[in-house]
Amino acid sequence: MPELPEVEIVRRNLTAWVQGRTITNVASSGRHRGVAKASLTSIMGCRIEEVGRLGKYLTLRTGPHVLIIHLGMSGRLLSHDAAAYAAGPHDHVRISTDDGRLIAFQDHRRFGRVFLSPLDLSALPPLGPDPLCTPFTATRLVEILGRRRGVLKSILMNQAVVAGIGNIYACEILWASRLSPFRSVSSLRKGDYLRLVVSLTDVLTRAITAGGSTLDDYRDTDGAMGNFDINFAVYARSGAACPRCDSRIVAQILGGRVTYWCPNCQL
DNA sequence: AGGCGTACCTGAGGGC
DNA sequence: TGCCCTCAGGTACGCC
Numbered sequence: 139m140p141e142l143p144e145v146e147i148v149r150r151n152l153t154a155w156v157q158g159r160t161i162t163n164v165a166s167s168g169r170h171r172g173v174a175k176a177s178l179t180s181i182m183g184c185r186i187e188e189v190g191r192l193g194k195y196l197t198l199r200t201g202p203h204v205l206i207i208h209l210g211m212s213g214r215l216l217s218h219d220a221a222a223y224a225a226g227p228h229d230h231v232r233i234s235t236d237d238g239r240l241i242a243f244q245d246h247r248r249f250g251r252v253f254l255s256p257l258d259l260s261a262l263p264p265l266g267p268d269p270l271c272t273p274f275t276a277t278r279l280v281e282i283l284g285r286r287r288g289v290l291k292s293i294l295m296n297q298a299v300v301a302g303i304g305n306i307y308a309c310e311i312l313w314a315s316r317l318s319p320f321r322s323v324s325s326l327r328k329g330d331y332l333r334l335v336v337s338l339t340d341v342l343t344r345a346i347t348a349g350g351s352t353l354d355d356y357r358d359t360d361g362a363m364g365n366f367d368i369n370f371a372v373y374a375r376s377g378a379a380c381p382r383c384d385s386r387i388v389a390q391i392l393g394g395r396v397t398y399w400c401p402n403c404q405l
Numbered sequence: 406a407g408g409c410g411t412a413c414c415t416g417a418g419g420g421c
Numbered sequence: 422t423g424c425c426c427t428c429a430g431g432t433a434c435g436c437c
Binding site for chain 3 (some may be wrong): 407415416418420
Binding site for chain 1 (some may be wrong): 406407408409410411413414415416
């Protein structure tokens with residue numbers, strides 16, 4: 139699930155569920171190393187003033203603190219009626235609010251994180267600009283990427299360079315901009331940056347409009363995420379025909395991650 | 406600074 | 422049917 143578009147959809151749900159509510163209780167399973175169990179109790183009694191997002195991080199501002207949530211690989215946030223709620227085995231954090239609702243952070247692979255930060259977000263790791271919070275221009279993208287050296291796809295997925303892009307959308311953005319994932323950043327020219335900046339914004343906003351992508355199609359979660367899939371051009375389509383040039387899509391390892399691309403029309 | 410390997414986890418799915 | 426192996430949307434760490 140969770141790259142920028144999926145996290146943005148969760149942010150919108152979460153805003154509707156908890157913005158303006160007061161936290162009446164916080165409980166954790168104690169079985170998740172990414173959950174800062176001890177400190178979380180200090181947000182009890184606080185009002186959730188604003189739900190934000192920076193890259194793949196959700197930020198819930200509550201008076202003196204910001205509650206940070208990262209969904210990792212398998213994290214979900216689900217809203218329950220507190221009176222009818224029964225904790226599932228993977229519900230690692232439960233946040234109750236003053237309207238009788240309960241938000242469960244469910245994370246079966248336990249790669250997610252839940253912790254507190256000061257208001258300046260200094261507890262977050264270094265993050266580059268979020269392409270939807272600060273809309274990119276080609277000039278801005280040159281500023282951000284131009285000083286970097288290395289392979290284009292790895293740089294795009296580096297959260298300290300650009301925040302929010304993971305493996306799926308890196309593949310899709312590079313296909314849309316007709317750029318090889320293996321290009322060195324220093325080889326990019328003006329026209330390459332122009333296509334890249336358009337594709338970046340376009341792919342991410344289309345994914346949000348489509349409701350995000352889910353590789354597992356769970357059917358009955360109560361509203362955390364739809365089963366909408368954007369139509370991937372290349373992701374998970376090795377051996378299939380490229381929608382643009384009809385050549386075969388190839389899967390190759392790059393930086394330890396499977397990379398899907400069309401060697402014929404991505405140059 | 407970047408590349409690479411490894412570690413952290415569970416569950417789904419393929420091969421035999 | 423069932424066991425074993427591999428793999429997955431992310432990040433962090435240490436070493437070169």
